[in-house]
Amino acid sequence: MTNATDQYSFDVVVIGSGPGGFAAANRATDFGKKVCIIEKSHIGGAGVINGVLTSKTMYELSMDYSVAARVDRGYRASALSVDYNLVRNTVLEAAREKQYQMRSQIETFANVSHKGTISLITGYAKFKDAHTVEVDDQGKMLTIHGDYFIIATGAHPRRLPGVKTDGKRIITSDNILSLSKFPGRLLIIGSGIIGCEFATIFSNFNQTQVHLLDRSNRVLPYEDDDVSEFVSDNLEKNGVIVHHTAQLRCIREHPGHLEVVLDYDAGNSRVIEVDVALIAIGREPNTQNIGLETLGVTPDKRGLIPVDENGCVENNHGHTHIYAIGDVTAQAQLYSVAEFQGRLAAEAIAKSICYLPDYSNMSTLMFFKPEVAAVGANEKTLQEKNIGYRAVFYSNILVNRAIAMRNTHGFVKILVSNDDEQRILGMRASGPQASAYIVAVAHLINQGNSLSEVLRVFYPHPSITEGIQESMRALASKSIFKPVAFPKHIKVSEWKPGDPKTQTPRDEKIRKSQKK
Template sequence: MTRIAIIGGGPGGYEAALVAARLGAEVTIVDRDGIGGAAVLTDCVPSKTLIATADVMTAFEDAPELGVLVGESGGDCVTGVDLGRVNARVKALAAKQSEDIAEGLSKAGVAVVRGSGRLADGGATVEVATVGGSTEKIGADAVIIATGARPRELPSARPDGERILTWTQLYDLEELPEDLIVVGSGVTGAEFAGAYQALGSQVTLVSSRGRVLPGEDQDAAAVLEEVFQRRGMRVLSRSRAASATREGDRVTVMLEDGRTVQGTHCLMAVGSLPNTEDLGLAAAGVQTTPSGHIAVDRVSRTTAAGVYAAGDCTGLLPLASVAAMQGRIAVYHALGEAVWPINLKRVSSNIFTAPEIATVGRTSFNAENGDPKFDVVKLPLDTNPRAKMLGFHDGFVKLYARPGSGTVLGGVVVSPRASELIHPVALAVDLHLTVDQVASVFTVYPSLSGSIAEAARRLHQEEE
């Protein structure tokens, strides 16, 4: 029986463990912070649960257009949230999800050891400092490192867990921040800025770049920034934060150009760092990048024989779905099963703002306008009949195809529930479907997905 030891119980770890157990391996997970990892306990699950409440608040805001009156007072729609209750629900759901995963591991026969693991004996052994204070050694034929990442902290803006916060500390707040400063306009910063604005906070978003979501589709980022500002958010572009300091119940963020921004709370969303310290990597021959991430190939192998890595500690793509796929691929390879190397062009991702932004395959981020390798069609969401009925105005559907063959190469959907709408585009990309094949499939009328078929039809017309 092959022995597989996994360091880290997040998506890259627990998904690998489940697959390995089903394939007959003897599996041990060494977990320090709780099964499910940051994705379940402090990141994806809690943040999207919080955002679910924010989505309801956004719906209330748009309700009058549909003729729905909610707590109307003096012509205004009056709503509010109890952040203590919201966060209690957030933490309860995260804990329950962690328990469910742990139960699934137990039923599959996976052993879980609580503690911190590191490579020993050239990677053939995992040495564990258990929570009970003892040391345990686990022999392994293959080791998978899935230790994840943590929020990056600036020396000049140390979080205190009360007024200056990382995204892992938000869920301990009992009262809604009156005036929240969000430093960082990437995915995490944009999601929380939009969520807290919807919940009722006055939000200032500090972006060091020229626009929000600098690494995403430009058209999508422009829509979101316009929505943010229309809803009352203050967006400071090209404004790099130098420090954040607290005085009593006020926080001051100093910008590098000398300006200051004041608020009641500050969220630092300035990236993440891989958890790759004290793992015995160098001694085992595991190479890391200058950023501290573990270098892996497309089947999750590190530079040390028998040692694999998965998830945010590899720096491939910081997505739970990618971590899980890396973990499964590592197991398949370690056990000699057939394996498809990971292909990031097939990965669909979503930004849970309002509207959501979903992408898959090749998009305008790596296909500039006028590139002869791409045909592009963009349909505004407000031309879709179902969107009109639902009162959706902001967003679009964009498809990319290869000239001549019409093969679908990628797409962007900006819309409420874009995370659900991107799936047919992802299928088209994965299966190398043509725009004609996508257009020939019946869609419900009226439906938001009808815009995907319509975009495919428009690309066919352009080819002619």
């Protein structure tokens, strides 16, 4: 290791180049700031490599393959085959394309002729004091001084206690692109969004027997039961073997396979044989070994950094020039959240905040088959908060555009307040184009729109969004197709706190937990 130390000084130092860090750096240039981005590995972070972009590229390729393999549309693809190495190369090509776009932007603003500038430094950053970080770039030590700092170090896959990953047979999402071929048999440990997405991807390619370990009685346990059952049923129809109420006892490694022992809540056990085990039980913030203790900053028990509404770190002994954004904060680990927080931090530094975020109605996408989109509240959260609501479920089977697409497997589910205003509280949707129109409903929720206001809008025909229109009409008892004629495809219900007529077995569990 060389003893040489180079020193640099910047207005804003951003640690991490993921969606939050990159957005923060570029927003800071709008205010004429001299910015430095420090990245220890791949530019773009998990937003590009081993995360959002790569997994969604693989998802899209798997969906293309799945459509090509269909034989119920009047055509048939002959000699259909797939090669994992070629799929991986296509995924990496997509990642490189985005990385070069980011590099092009940085190189453009490296030019000092611009009012704001960006410098990219590669290495691992650690705080030495409140205004200095030391960067280890493969042995070359750099000292970076900053007037302001933005911590955007992201997160990494959570490890499973007692199970050691080797990156080859026992892996996390970081190792998906390290595989050399489709596993013959794959166990996915974790039935949240990440686990269900990879179960969808590998089952779509139809080269892998996929086992999905679900510790609870349903996948996506935080979602409403009907949504969870919909996703679980579709996974099983796609060939995934879902092990409900199962706990992983151990994984025994053999030269040619992994032996997995599962214990079920019913008291029985089962031994299965797989080639690869993928641990997908969430992500943990990257707040270790970055020198937070030097600042007097103490992450909480989950490793998250406490921040105020602007992203300024709170318990930092009065250091109001240090911000934290994205996965290292307590907000949802979403690309859009990190990006918004990054922009907000840059605006706070420039004392030019446009508006504060509303985290109550964030849109999320789940890349299953079919895709699922969500925004606002679901029934579980409303019941836990004792908020009354009315709900409508409207199947895509009745939507003309879905019929024309020969793709009717999906639904729209909307919740409104059960008062005179009938404000839109939340929506869950699945099927074609769900990811495209969910943001329109997010706008309706944020603006406090009511059912009556939405019913005045003309919806284009034929469009998938007509399902939203008809579901709203069903809530108002004005739909063209009636629930009485299609009881399986149109369902209208109501829930009132304390009303025994609308209570479910789950409500009794909630009441007991609240008493405790």
